[in-house]
Amino acid sequence: MSSSTPDAGESRHDDPPTAPVGRRRKQRVSMADVARLAGVSSQTVSRVANGHSSVVESTRDQVLEAMRTLGYRPNSAARALKYGEFRTIGVILFSLSSTGNSRTLEAIATHAAAEGYAITLIPVAARTQDHVQGAFTRLGELAVDAVIVIMEAHLLDTVSFTLPPDVHVVMVDSDAGDRYSVVDTDQADGARQAVQHLLNLGHRTVWHVAGPAESFAAERRTAAWRKVLESAGREVPPVRRGDWSSESGYRIGLELADEPSCTAVFAANDQMAVGLLRAFGEKGRRVPADVSVVGFDDVPGTAAWFVPPLTTVHQDFAEVGRRCVQGALDQIRGGRHPAPGTTLVPTRLVVRQSTAPPPTGSE
Structure with a gap:
């Protein structure tokens, strides 16, 4: 009796010879079954299953149609054994509720799919050391080739992480560039453009509605706001801190509306900016005749439709996601971990x- 090893991607499980009649497990479709129906070799089916570009389009369509007809499902474990990779990227993050996280995750998923990779989402339930450590520990139990981490790097300073040795890592929105490969929006330059725009219009100073203190993005935007004012020899008003929500922007806006010297405000994101717009409107402060407002994000289909349309800093979330995936793939394909460092994606002011x-x- 001869024996053979299934091709990578084959999904055959033979029935146990002693299985009772009527209780045998259904035999799954094999790569050879697909090859017979499509009229091609098993090697061609393997190339299609693994996303190789060397198959002509008409043959690829023929094979894919056979897979659909037979209900063929590639075996990722067998493929990993043959090619040394799972073609899956893990993504660790705290929350999908924030604009930046959701847009970045969407871009990562889109670009990963275009490269033939799936993503495995690993949420962190709470901002505690135990939960963060638990997310990293799970990596050792999951079939991933690389991980992209979207979280507040303050926690990375206080937790001792043990990463699986063969998993490649890319960080997003972090100051951990001394230890990891980091991709981030150029937060500081975006804030600089916003504040300088308001000063160039003739405002004596610019008030600031900052994001949460634990956020590195908020921290960098606040530092840049302060630096521009100090460099220009302008008064630096007290920081008003929100939580990224429109409600917090609204609450702070009600207070700023009673400040006669407040003629310009830079909000750390668009949601807080829209809260400001409502508060100023309710208080009879016209925007922009009495007070100017600049946001940060330029969420597609949103900022341009506020009343009035919002001047804001555009973040290229799609490019951040693309560079994260590309950085992970470069590590996977090169079989190496890159030197630590930060790649900044440019921002631009949209007036x-x-x-x-x-x-x-x-005044």
């Missing part, structure tokens, strides 16, 4: 109707 020169006679 709309929420900013204008200060009112005549303003």
